[in-house]
Amino acid sequence: MKKKTLFFLIISVLIFTSGLIAQEHHASNLSLLPWPKKVIPGNGQHILTENFSLRISGNFDKRIYRAATSFLNRLDQRTGLLLTNKDISSQTNKTSEGQKMEIRIERPGKTVLFEDESYSLQVKNEKIILSSVTDLGAMHGLESLLQLLQSDEQHYFFPQLTIEDSPRFAWRGLMIDVARHYLPLSVLKRNIDAMATVKLNVFHWHLSDDQGFRVEIKSYPELHKKASDGLFYTQDEIREIVRYASDRGIRVVPEIDVPGHATAILTAYPELASKDTTYTLERNKGIFHATLDPTKEATYTFMESVISELAVLFPDAYFHIGGDENEGKHWDESSRIRKFKKEHQIKDNHQLQTYFNIRLQKILKANQKRMMGWDEILEPGLPKDIVIHSWRGKEAMIKAAKQGYKSVLSKGYYIDLLFDTKTHYENDPISDSDGLNPEEVKNILGGEATMWGELVDANNVDSRIWPRTAAIAERFWSASSVNDFDFLVKRLNAISVQLEASGLDHIKSRDRILRGLFHTNDIEAFRTLSEICRPITARERVGKPYKTYYPLTLFVDACTPDNPLTMHFNKLVRVYLTKQDQDIESEIKSYLLNWKKNHDRLLQKHRSPTLTALLPLSEAIAELSGLLLQKIETKKKFDKVEQERINVLLDRLDTPVLNVRSAITADLKLLSENINTP
C-alpha cells in the first residue's frame, strides 16, 4: 500500500507539473484580444458537436437573444458543424434544457457611460458558464469565447479555462468621419461589428464638415439637399445604425462640427455665415475659413433645431459639437462681429467661441444632452459637466482633468495618419509622468481612435481602421501592464482574420484593388511588392493636392501600414541580430530571395504607367536584397563601393513613389550594418 501511495503521489506530481507547463503553453496560445484582466488556463477541452447550444437565464435585455444567435451562427460558419439549434429567442430559450452552455445575467444593461461591462467565463469539459451583471458584459464574454475557438484533427473545441474580465476605461471609442467621404450603411455596420469584436463601446459619428453635411434635418432640408451631393443618412437610417450599435452594446455619439468646419452648412444656409458670401461644398482637404456667425440669433435658432432633431435620434447623453480649428479669420474681417465683441466686452476670438459654446451648451442641456468638444473648447466659463476631447496634445487632457473636467484622449490615436501600430499601442492614456492624483485620474474617461475621412472611402476605409484599431482597443480595455508588442502582433494576426469573417474588407481589399488597377487576376508579383510597401503618412503626401473626388483604389490604397508580413520580417531581423540562429537566417534569406526575384516577375507583366512608376522602387529593393543575400551567404564585409551603393539604394527605398515607400527600409539597413560588422 505504501508503494501504491508513493506511485500515486509521483503520478499526481507529474500530472500537476505537466499541467502547469501545459497551462503556460496554453495561455500563450490564446488569441484573446483585448487581453482579459485575469486568465486561469485549464487542461481539458470543451469539445463542440452539432448539438452545442446555450441557454440564457436571469433578467436581461432581449438583445442578448440576437447576440447569442449571432454567436452561434459565427461559430457555425467557422467550424461547419451545422449546428442544430442556433435560433435563440424567448420561445426557444424557454424549452431548451440541458444545454452545454449557460449565460447567467443579473439585470438588463443600458448602453450608457459607466454601465457594468464585466463578465466571467468558465469553460469546463462538460459545461460553459458565462456570468455577468448585464447583458453588455455577457456580449463581451461571447466575443471572448469565440476568440478561444481551436481545433485538432478530429474536433473543434474551446480550451478549458477561467476568465475574469472588466474594462480599464469606460469610454472606448472609434470616430469615423463620413463628411469628407460618405460611407454606406453596410460599411458602418461591419465596422460596428468589428468594434464589438474587440470590445469598443462608443461609435463617434463625425457627421458634418466642410465637405459634406450627412444627416437629414427635417427643419433645415437644404442641408442634405444642397450640402451632401445626395449622399446623406435619412433619419430612418440614423435610427437603424443607433439600433444596430445598441444591439452590440455600443453607444453612438453624433458630432456636428461648429462654428468652424462649416462650409457645408453655409453652402445650404449662407445667411448663417460670418462672411456675407456664397459657399460651395469644399472639394479639397485642409482648414478653411467658413464659420458660423455667433452674433446672429438665426445661428442659435438653427442650432436649436438641429440639436433638438438629433437629440431624439441619438439617445446617448453626450453630443459632440466639434469646435476645432476655428481660426476666426472671418470673425476678424467682419465689422458686425467686431462691433458685437466690443459691445459684449469679448476680448478675443477664443472668448467669442466660448460665448457661442455657452449658448450651445444651454440648448444641449434643454435637450438633456451633455456637451463634448475638441480641446479648443476648454476655455474659462464653461460648466464642469462638459467633456473635453483631447487631440492636439495630451496636455489639454491633463489640464482638463486637473480642472475637474472629464476628458477623452485621441492624441496618439489618429489612425488616419498611418503611423506604426506600435506608436498607438504604446500610447497609454495615463502615465505616471502625467502627475495626476487618483481623483484626477478618474476624470480620464478613456480614448478614441479617429478615422478622419480625407483619404478613405468604402474602398479602403476598413484597411485604414483595422487591424490597428484592435491594438488601440486593447490599450483602452486591458491593464497598462499588457504591453508586449510581439505578443500583441501574434494575437492581432489571429483576430484580424476573425474580423474579416465578421464582415470587414480590410484583408481582401489589397488583392481586389491590385486586380482592378493592374487589370489582371495574376497579381502575385504586385501583391509581393505591395506587402513591402507602406503608405507614406498622410502629412507627407505631396504632388497633386488631393480632391475629394479622386479615386481611392490606387496602389497606395492597396498598401497598409500594418500588414502581417512586414511586422513578421521586422521581428525576424530583430531576433536575428541578437542571435544568429540558422532557422531564422534561412527564413530571412528566403524573403530576400523572393524580393530579389520579384522585380523580374514585375518586368514580365503587362505594362502600365502605374507599374512604370513603381519599377525603380522594386528594382532598388531587388538589388539591395541581392546584395544582402550574397553577404549573408559569404559572410564577407561590404567594401567601400558596395557600402556606398547600399546607401544609395536605402535612400531610394525611402523616397516616396505614388505615395508609398518601402516598409522594410529600417530592417534592411539594420541587416546591412550587421553584416558589415561581423
Next chain:
Amino acid sequence: MKKKTLFFLIISVLIFTSGLIAQEHHASNLSLLPWPKKVIPGNGQHILTENFSLRISGNFDKRIYRAATSFLNRLDQRTGLLLTNKDISSQTNKTSEGQKMEIRIERPGKTVLFEDESYSLQVKNEKIILSSVTDLGAMHGLESLLQLLQSDEQHYFFPQLTIEDSPRFAWRGLMIDVARHYLPLSVLKRNIDAMATVKLNVFHWHLSDDQGFRVEIKSYPELHKKASDGLFYTQDEIREIVRYASDRGIRVVPEIDVPGHATAILTAYPELASKDTTYTLERNKGIFHATLDPTKEATYTFMESVISELAVLFPDAYFHIGGDENEGKHWDESSRIRKFKKEHQIKDNHQLQTYFNIRLQKILKANQKRMMGWDEILEPGLPKDIVIHSWRGKEAMIKAAKQGYKSVLSKGYYIDLLFDTKTHYENDPISDSDGLNPEEVKNILGGEATMWGELVDANNVDSRIWPRTAAIAERFWSASSVNDFDFLVKRLNAISVQLEASGLDHIKSRDRILRGLFHTNDIEAFRTLSEICRPITARERVGKPYKTYYPLTLFVDACTPDNPLTMHFNKLVRVYLTKQDQDIESEIKSYLLNWKKNHDRLLQKHRSPTLTALLPLSEAIAELSGLLLQKIETKKKFDKVEQERINVLLDRLDTPVLNVRSAITADLKLLSENINTP
C-alpha cells in the same frame, strides 16, 4: 520621280499590310464581352490624359449624366489618372466644350421590352464618338468603351476602332431568388451593376417562396411580419432597387410564386390554404404541398391586393406569377375543392390551375400588367399575350412559340446547378433543329439565367452567378456564330476582374472564406487545393439535408465551377494532346509539381476536422500528379500496377468530399492515357 513613286508604293503596301496584320492582332486582344455585332479595328490609340472628359448632346433621359459620371469614375479608378472633370450634369454638360469624347443621343430611352439598345462607337486618335438612338444604347456603348481600356509603359489608351452593335434578343435576364435566402440591398445593387457591365437588361426578382415572403405588402402586413424572419424589402427599398436598375437600363420583373410554393404566404394567412392547418416557414429545400385555395374568393381578394400594390412599385409591363411545381396534393385531398371542380366541370388539377391563372390574368390586366409564368401555366384557355418562361425543357418554349405565345428560355441557364460554363454557353435559345419558322422565331424573346437561392446567401452568391453569367449574357446579346469557347474564356478572365472592380465579391470571396474557415492568413496551400476542386452539382448533394440556416462559408463555398486556373489547365491539356509542345509541357509539369508538393504543405498546417476530411482528396491529387510528372519526364509507359493505381486514384478524385470533387479529373485522366500510348 518614278523611283520615288515606286518607293512610296512599296512603303504604302508595307504600311497597309502591317496595318492588316496589326488589325487582326488587335481584334483578338480586345476584351469585349458580349462580343459586338461588328468590330472594325484600327491602328492608332486614343491616349488618355487627366483632361479626358466628355460631352453629351441630343435629347435624352438625364440618367445618362449619372452613367457618364460613373463611367469617368470607374475609368479614373482603373488608371489613377486623377481626372479633372468627372462630374457630368446638366450644369457641367452645358459649359464643357472641346471634349475628347462626344455622346450623341437621339431620344430618351424607356426601360421597356423592345426598346432600341443599339449604339455605334468610333474611337479615333483625337476623338471618340458614341452615337445611339436612346440613352440605353449609349450606356451599353460606355460599358464597351471601358472594356477597351489598355495601357503601355507610358499611357493608358483606348485602341482605335469602330463598333456597330445591337442585341440579338430583347429579353436578357438574370433571376435572383431572395426567398430561400434574403440578400441585402447592397448585394442586389452590385449584381445589377454587373448585369449592366455585360448588357443584361432584365432583373427578375423571385420575391416569395416556401422559405420566405420578402416584400412589404401594406394591406397584408402579416406577410413580412410572420413570413420573412424580419428579412424583407420595404416598399421604399423596392423603389430604390427599381430606380437603381432603371438608371442602368435594366427592367425589374417581380415574381410572386402562386398557387404552389406558398408556405410563406400561408404561414401569414393560413385561411387562404387548400388544406386547413397551420403553417410555419419552410427551413428545408425541396418541393412542398402548401398551396393557395383557388376555390376561395378570399384568395383572389388577397392576390388583387398584392398585385395592385406591387403594380405601382414595379413599373414594368410584366408580372411573373410563378405557377411551377404545383403537384396538387392538397387539392386532391380537399372535399371542398373536389366539389368545386365537379360543380365547375373542371376535369383535373391542370385545368383548376388554369382557372386560377385566368382569374389572376384578369387582375393583372386590370393593373395594366401582362402575365408571365413558368412553363406549367401553358394550358389551353389562356390569352396569347402571356409570356411562357420555359424551365423544364426547351420543348415548352417551342410549343409556346408555335402556338403564338411569347416565351423566355431558362432551361440550360440554371446557374445554381453549378454545371460547366461551357454547357450554358453552348445552349443557344434557338437552333435550326427547333423547326421554327421566322414568324415563330420572333416569339422567342430571349432568356434568363436563374440563381435559385437554396445554397447561396450574401457570402457566396456572387461567385455562384459570376463570371459564368457573363458567358450567358454573350449568348443572349451576340450572334449565335460567336461561340468559340477558348476566345470566351480569354475575355471572361479580363471581364471578371472588371466585374470585381465594379463591386462584385466573386473573386475575393474564395480567400475570405478560406481564411475564416481555417482561421489563418496563411492560406496559400488551401487556396491551391480549392482551385482544383469544384462544387458537386446541386443535385448531387447528399449527406445531412441542407437547412436554410446552415452556413454558406464552408470549403464548398470557396470553390467555384468556373475558376480561371482550372479552365486554363484544361486548355493546356487539350493543346498538349494535339501537339506535344515543349513550353506547354513544362507549364503542365509546373502545375503537377505544385499539386504534388501541396499535400505536404497542407500536412504542415494547423489541424482541423475540415482539413482532415480534405486530406484524402489532396493526397490522391498529389500522388497522381507525381506519377504523371514522372512519366512525362521518363516518357515510359505505365505498367499494369501503375495503371491500376491510377484508376484507383482517379476514382478517389471523383468521389465527393465535403460537397466538392476534383475539377481536374478529366484532364489528369486524359494525360494518363496519353502518356500511356506514346
